[in-house]
Amino acid sequence: MIKKEVDIAIIGGGPTGLSAAISARKEGIDNILLIERNENLGGILNQCIHEGFGIEIFEETLTGPEYMQRFIDKVEQLKIPYMLNSMVLDINKKKEIIVCSPEDLIKVKAKAVVLAMGCRERTRGNICIPGTRPSGVYTAGCAQNFINLKNYMVGKRVVVLGSGDIGLIMARRFKLEGAEVLAVVEILPYSSGLPRNVVQCLEDYDIPLYLKHTVVNVVGRKRVEGVIIAKVDERWRPVKGTEKKIKCDTLLLSVGLIPENELSKMAGISLDPITNGSRVTENLETNIKGIFACGNVLHVHDLVDYVTLEAELAGKSAAAFVKGELRNESNIKVTAGNGIRYVLPHLISGKNDVKFSLRVMCPDRNRKIVVKDGEKILTKIPKMRVNPSEMIQFNLKKEYLEDVKELRVELE
Amino acid sequence: MKRNSFDFIIIGGGVVGCAIARELSKYRVKTILLEKESDVAMGISGRNSGVVHAGFYMKPGSLKAETNILGHRMMPKICHELDVPYQEIGKLVVAKNEREIEHLYELKNNGDKNGTQGLRIIDREEIKKLEPEVEGIKALYSSTSAILDPFILNVALSENALQNGVRILLNTEVLSIKENSSFLVKTNKGEFRSEFVVNSAGLFSDKIAEMVGIDKYKIYPCRGEYHILDKNKRDIIRGMVYPVPPKELGGLGVHLTPTTDDNIFIGPSAEYIEEVDDTANTEQVMEKLYAEAKELLPKISKKDFIRSFAGVRPKLIKPTAKEPRDFVIEESIDSFINLIGIESPGLTSAPAIAEKVVEIIKKKKKLKNNRKFNPKRKAPVRFSKLSNQEKSELIKKNPNYGHIVCRCETVTRQEIIDALRNPLGSRNIYSVRKRCKATCGRCQGGFCTPKIVEIMEELHHPSIDDLTLKGNNSRLFIGRTKDLRKND
Numbered sequence: 001m002i003k004k005e006v007d008i009a010i011i012g013g014g015p016t017g018l019s020a021a022i023s024a025r026k027e028g029i030d031n032i033l034l035i036e037r038n039e040n041l042g043g044i045l046n047q048c049i050h051e052g053f054g055i056e057i058f059e060e061t062l063t064g065p066e067y068m069q070r071f072i073d074k075v076e077q078l079k080i081p082y083m084l085n086s087m088v089l090d091i092n093k094k095k096e097i098i099v100c101s102p103e104d105l106i107k108v109k110a111k112a113v114v115l116a117m118g119c120r121e122r123t124r125g126n127i128c129i130p131g132t133r134p135s136g137v138y139t140a141g142c143a144q145n146f147i148n149l150k151n152y153m154v155g156k157r158v159v160v161l162g163s164g165d166i167g168l169i170m171a172r173r174f175k176l177e178g179a180e181v182l183a184v185v186e187i188l189p190y191s192s193g194l195p196r197n198v199v200q201c202l203e204d205y206d207i208p209l210y211l212k213h214t215v216v217n218v219v220g221r222k223r224v225e226g227v228i229i230a231k232v233d234e235r236w237r238p239v240k241g242t243e244k245k246i247k248c249d250t251l252l253l254s255v256g257l258i259p260e261n262e263l264s265k266m267a268g269i270s271l272d273p274i275t276n277g278s279r280v281t282e283n284l285e286t287n288i289k290g291i292f293a294c295g296n297v298l299h300v301h302d303l304v305d306y307v308t309l310e311a312e313l314a315g316k317s318a319a320a321f322v323k324g325e326l327r328n329e330s331n332i333k334v335t336a337g338n339g340i341r342y343v344l345p346h347l348i349s350g351k352n353d354v355k356f357s358l359r360v361m362c363p364d365r366n367r368k369i370v371v372k373d374g375e376k377i378l379t380k381i382p383k384m385r386v387n388p389s390e391m392i393q394f395n396l397k398k399e400y401l402e403d404v405k406e407l408r409v410e411l412e
Numbered sequence: 413m414k415r416n417s418f419d420f421i422i423i424g425g426g427v428v429g430c431a432i433a434r435e436l437s438k439y440r441v442k443t444i445l446l447e448k449e450s451d452v453a454m455g456i457s458g459r460n461s462g463v464v465h466a467g468f469y470m471k472p473g474s475l476k477a478e479t480n481i482l483g484h485r486m487m488p489k490i491c492h493e494l495d496v497p498y499q500e501i502g503k504l505v506v507a508k509n510e511r512e513i514e515h516l517y518e519l520k521n522n523g524d525k526n527g528t529q530g531l532r533i534i535d536r537e538e539i540k541k542l543e544p545e546v547e548g549i550k551a552l553y554s555s556t557s558a559i560l561d562p563f564i565l566n567v568a569l570s571e572n573a574l575q576n577g578v579r580i581l582l583n584t585e586v587l588s589i590k591e592n593s594s595f596l597v598k599t600n601k602g603e604f605r606s607e608f609v610v611n612s613a614g615l616f617s618d619k620i621a622e623m624v625g626i627d628k629y630k631i632y633p634c635r636g637e638y639h640i641l642d643k644n645k646r647d648i649i650r651g652m653v654y655p656v657p658p659k660e661l662g663g664l665g666v667h668l669t670p671t672t673d674d675n676i677f678i679g680p681s682a683e684y685i686e687e688v689d690d691t692a693n694t695e696q697v698m699e700k701l702y703a704e705a706k707e708l709l710p711k712i713s714k715k716d717f718i719r720s721f722a723g724v725r726p727k728l729i730k731p732t733a734k735e736p737r738d739f740v741i742e743e744s745i746d747s748f749i750n751l752i753g754i755e756s757p758g759l760t761s762a763p764a765i766a767e768k769v770v771e772i773i774k775k776k777k778k779l780k781n782n783r784k785f786n787p788k789r790k791a792p793v794r795f796s797k798l799s800n801q802e803k804s805e806l807i808k809k810n811p812n813y814g815h816i817v818c819r820c821e822t823v824t825r826q827e828i829i830d831a832l833r834n835p836l837g838s839r840n841i842y843s844v845r846k847r848c849k850a851t852c853g854r855c856q857g858g859f860c861t862p863k864i865v866e867i868m869e870e871l872h873h874p875s876i877d878d879l880t881l882k883g884n885n886s887r888l889f890i891g892r893t894k895d896l897r898k899n900d
Binding site: 001037085087089098100101102103104105120121123124125126128130131132133134135139141142145146147148149150151152153154155156177178179216217218221222223238249262265 | 639640644689691692693694695698702714715717718719720721800801803804807808811812814815816819822824841854855856857858859861862865866876879880881882884885886887888889890891892893894895896897
């Protein structure tokens with residue numbers, strides 16, 4: 001077994017990991033190790049060949065691979081060491097990491113760790129879709145991989161369950177490839193994807209969106225032969241008598257993303273049951289000193305640009321930790337109040353400017369994000385539209401945060 | 413014709429058929445096993461709780477009881493020979509009220525009569541010691557109840573049979589059987605002649621029997637649905653947790669069974685259905701299973717489910733029958749041996765049934781020992797089960813062990829290659845998942861299926877039609893990415 005000592009180990013070589021690595025290097029940390037389990041850097045963006053990435057950061061719209069290449073080039077240029085085809089098997093509180101690579105098992109002792117493992121797709125099993133288990137049931141990301149990277153077409157008559165962004169993008173992708181997309185079925189009364197994707201992926205291609213519907217049965221023994229969809233009531237239970245059969249050969253699932261925190265649990269990191277990600281301070285540090293989390297492993301983002309920015313902060317914080325410059329005084333709790341599903345970070349110091357990220361519970365118009373300390377209102381941020389699919393970020397200057405006891409964010 | 417002439421034809425590659433094939437390979441005879449699906453263990457044998465029963469459920473004096481007790485005794489040695497993980501984790505049958513306590517004693521008496529070792533009635537305090545999360549007032553504790561992976565056992569039996577000279581044909585469906593001086597078995601892959609036929613066709617065993625004019629048996633399919641829990645929930649129970657069996661004759665009641673890969677199965681339900689191969693899950697039962705499991709273990713949540721599946725019991729009785737019916741293990745007509753109604757505890761009983769079948773044969777035919785018989789079968793490496801030191805040494809010998817393909821179950825590239833090079837020649841996603849557990853984890857193959865397909869291409873250069881989930885007609889793809897646009 002090879003042994004290695006590094007200043008910062010970064011787990012995951014997608015947009016998050018690369019951005020954290022670049023930022024840590026810019027802060028003067030040389031001894032970095034980036035660990036990626038796939039055969040290329042870039043993560044899931046390698047298969048996102050549609051455009052729309054980079055608007056916030058580069059002020060131009062790029063495809064996933066184009067966006068990633070800018071960061072990969074930077075990593076190469078800065079000579080940041082990385083390992084491919086290498087997966088972390090174990091990590092503990094002492095920041096000792098066991099990496100499995102084709103070279104050997106490697107025991108890495110790190111001064112700081114950045115968790116950047118991303119997320120995985122919720123599966124059919126997670127949501128208990130009844131019916132048979134034939135081929136032709138794919139998660140949207142898996143189908144995207146086959147079609148875009150492996151040159152395999154997975155089906156020609158498709159029903160999509162879930163209107164998350166990947167589902168919408170894939171509905172369009174299927175259409176562009178000449179397949180029929182018979183329905184996008186969404187259990188909620190609104191799409192769970194970005195509004196721009198609903199327009200650009202469904203409306204522009206006349207793909208019907210069935211809101212307040214779900215798939216109640218899958219038919220076909222060998223290959224999918226059809227699905228039964230039905231209306232649901234307020235508690236998401238199918239309404240008898242509303243069933244409708246759609247003949248199709250493929251059921252595509254876009255029913256949510258789950259941060260991949262199996263390693264975080266091994267390291268004893270405490271998780272937020274709402275985000276399924278770590279609890280973090282304003283420095284994106286977890287409850288284990290020197291372990292930081294960012295990107296989709298922390299909370300699922302809708303825009304990669306925000307991932308990049310968040311990861312820059314994590315890289316910077318990890319560098320400061322290694323240099324002994326990270327002050328840890330975050331003991332002011334931040335909680336999500338009325339109308340807010342979650343707000344990050346969980347803890348702040350009150351001594352620095354902080355960028356907050358949040359998601360609302362349901363779509364609405366003309367509302368205000370209210371930041372309170374007890375009954376005292378610190379600030380109000382008006383919003384023309386709020387949507388659960390769109391992460392909202394805002395900055396608060398430290399002047400607002402002085403002497404705050406507990407911060408509460410509400411929707412008014 | 414001679415090439416297709418055998419002493420024995422075994423119909424059905426479930427655990428019973430494969431155990432018989434292995435048993436026969438101990439003798440100098442020509443045996444062929446015909447399986448209609450793309451792999452072994454595609455029916456009942458791969459769709460059950462994977463429990464090696466200690467033998468206290470079955471009626472004393474029945475074939476079920478006899479073969480169960482015997483099979484349970486034989487299984488550790490067989491698993492050792494075949495390199496199949498066997499875990500004696502024990503079982504609790506939990507009474508939730510006074511009325512059920514009586515049944516516990518009945519079960520214990522039954523077990524004592526059958527010869528089950530290690531049975532004890534325990535009280536609430538001891539239940540809590542064994543299973544802190546389980547609620548119950550008294551329980552029957554069976555220390556010798558065990559678990560194994562039914563796929564792996566089935567695969568191992570078939571591989572060992574193969575290695576000792578049995579021919580195994582997959583994707584080979586029996587269409588008709590003609591009987592004169594010997595049996596002529598017609599299949600979609602040609603005709604085969606044989607002196608004996610063993611019908612171990614499980615859910616289709618009544619249909620096979622009908623082909624030689626035996627129409628007194630009818631299989632009534634009774635479906636059992638399951639949920640599979642994420643392995644991060646493995647620690648909520650130590651051993652198996654069962655309720656007192658319900659009085660209806662469907663099954664043993666919804667239970668919690670850990671697997672040798674650290675998942676927990678919740679199920680099975682019991683529901684009579686129309687078609688023997690209808691293994692669909694239903695909304696109603698999925699909900700019911702969840703509710704019943706929640707009663708046994710309040711800490712379970714639906715979020716922990718990674719997959720649901722169903723199996724079908726080949727029952728010989730109608731739902732209205734008052735008494736359970738015993739296994740049929742008999743030479744129904746000259747040299748035609750029927751194994752019908754082999755439901756639970758069939759997995760446990762399989763090795764004992766195999767011995768019984770050979771006993772029947774020996775009365776008619778002198779069998780000479782196969783001195784070359786090798787009882788050992790070496791399982792491919794399971795990387796995730798090794799120590800770090802062992803992992804490191806393996807990677808240095810073969811870098812494919814250092815390349816993890818299935819992240820959830822930590823399955824390496826070499827293990828996928830081994831699975832795809834299985835001696836039976838079964839090459840689809842299910843044959844991989846059965847053998848090395850890739851795609852069985854919490855992402856259910858979302859990440860690794862494309863990688864497995866890539867390895868399939870590298871090894872065997874299959875055509876698109878041959879890339880399947882589980883054999884014929886379960887195609888993964890309809891073509892190449894631009895194919896649908898070609899006619900525009």
